[in-house]
Amino acid sequence: xxxxxxxxxxxxxxxxxxxxxxxxxxxxxxxxxxxxxxxxxxxxxxxxxxxxxxxxxxxxxxxxxxxxxxxxxxxxxxxxxxxxxxxxxxxxxxxxxxxxxxxxxxxxxxxxxxxxxxxxxxxxxxxxxxxxxxxxxxxxxxxxxxxxxxxxxxxxxxxxxxxxxxxxxxxxxx
Numbered sequence: 001x002x003x004x005x006x007x008x009x010x011x012x013x014x015x016x017x018x019x020x021x022x023x024x025x026x027x028x029x030x031x032x033x034x035x036x037x038x039x040x041x042x043x044x045x046x047x048x049x050x051x052x053x054x055x056x057x058x059x060x061x062x063x064x065x066x067x068x069x070x071x072x073x074x075x076x077x078x079x080x081x082x083x084x085x086x087x088x089x090x091x092x093x094x095x096x097x098x099x100x101x102x103x104x105x106x107x108x109x110x111x112x113x114x115x116x117x118x119x120x121x122x123x124x125x126x127x128x129x130x131x132x133x134x135x136x137x138x139x140x141x142x143x144x145x146x147x148x149x150x151x152x153x154x155x156x157x158x159x160x161x162x163x164x165x166x167x168x169x170x171x172x173x174x
Contacts, residue, residue: 041085
């Protein structure tokens with residue numbers, strides 16, 4: 001499995017027991033959706049390796065307590081602590097309306113109600129306090145805050161994000 005075909009679910013945070021169980025931090029608003037997985041991909045040395053789950057249960061909201069098959073000792077668990085966990089993209093729950101996954105809108109055009117098409121979304125910067133659409137307009141990169149108030153509609157059919165941006169935001173880049 002290639003990383004491009006998967007989404008990041010979380011990471012193995014710490015050992016849970018001396019029998020090889022681990023706690024995985026789930027980077028999701030709905031951890032209960034992932035309670036009964038059969039397997040996950042664990043990133044080991046930059047490769048995704050399938051790990052089959054013997055049993056799992058939610059632990060303190062954001063954690064999943066996991067017992068992997070053939071992992072029975074603390075040493076086994078130590079080997080994967082801190083590793084990222086991935087699942088295939090087709091396992092993502094479908095979103096509708098104005099909810100979207102970041103990867104889903106890459107390549108969509110941003111259309112402002114006042115100015116028309118502003119450019120194409122190249123990526124999303126979520127390392128800042130407020131996530132930003134990184135939009136390319138010719139050679140110019142425009143950073144647009146992902147604020148619900150600005151978002152009018154996600155038009156999946158026409159691959160557009162329609163926004164009502166404050167006057168001057170786009171103009172300061174052009």
